Amino acid sequence: QIWTVLPGLLSGDGERRRMTALIAALIAGAAAVAGLVFFGAPAASGPLAERTPKDLEIQMGENVAGQINLFMKPCGNGEGVGPLKGVIDAMAAKGDVGFPIRFQLVRNSAPNAFALPGGQVMATSGLLEALGDDQEAFLAVMAHELGHVRARDSLKAIYRNAGAGVVLDIVTGGSGAAQQAVIIAGQLNQLRHTRKQEAAADDAAAEILVASNLDPAALARAFDAILSAASPAGDERDLPDWASSHPDTRARIEKARARAKAGGPPPLSPEDWAAITKACNGA
Secondary structure, eight states: OHHHHHHHHHHTHHHHHHHHHHHHHHHHHHHHHHHIIIIIHHHHHHHHHHHSOHHHHHHHHHHHHHHHTTTSOEEOOSGGGHHHHHHHHHHHHHHTOSSOOEEEEEOOSSOOEEEOGGGEEEEEHHHHHHHTTOHHHHHHHHHHHHHHHHHTHHHHHHHHHHHHHHHHHHHHTSOSHHHHHHHHHHHHTGGGOOHHHHHHHHHHHHHHHHHTTOOTTHHHHHHHHHHHHHOTTOOGGGSOHHHHSSTTHHHHHHHHHHTOOOOOOOSSOHHHHHHHHTTTOOO
């Protein structure tokens, strides 16, 4: 009987079968992990966000904001920006966003704004430059970001991106650096909110603007100004991600215009607004 088995052992057939089985098992395991990360994690992001204590989300937002501030330096934290913070706080109260808002102007030439978890909202000096004297358009962008805060969209995106970080950590040896890189990169990409989330944030912006006695069509003016500033040729591929993550920017502009409703004067005086637009000047 040994003469029956020996040729297989000598030829390596058994070893090849074991290696084939091992490779098949590894592929199946990788597919299962990928399915969990890229399909299971996104599906679970909403329920996970809803069950996350708000104080924990606030801490997460502070941590991410601190990382972003390493290369997007805050500016305008003096008295000159105080009136703007007060207006944003009042809008957040009218919109019942559920978090205390910590607003920052940061130095970056791209016209952009984004909400981080737990009530952190940032706007760039480039956005102020793009919108110029149109205070109402700037506040419309802030109302849009407050809509993301209320829906906890950034926390949901962090949970989605954390799944990709797990896979990268497996590849890079589990140092944790990959997850951090994914989270930070995701924040700067406005965390790739879905089309549904962007539409809901536009709806929330209209609601908050009306409650604040401002014209909802100001959001359309903001989009137009950002289109012109970020892409003079009109190519949406050059837009910041918060405006260009989805191919329906023009439709969103038209929808915002259709919501036009006369409001009162902008809440900040021309002098206050001039001080705010200059807050990021200098080194």
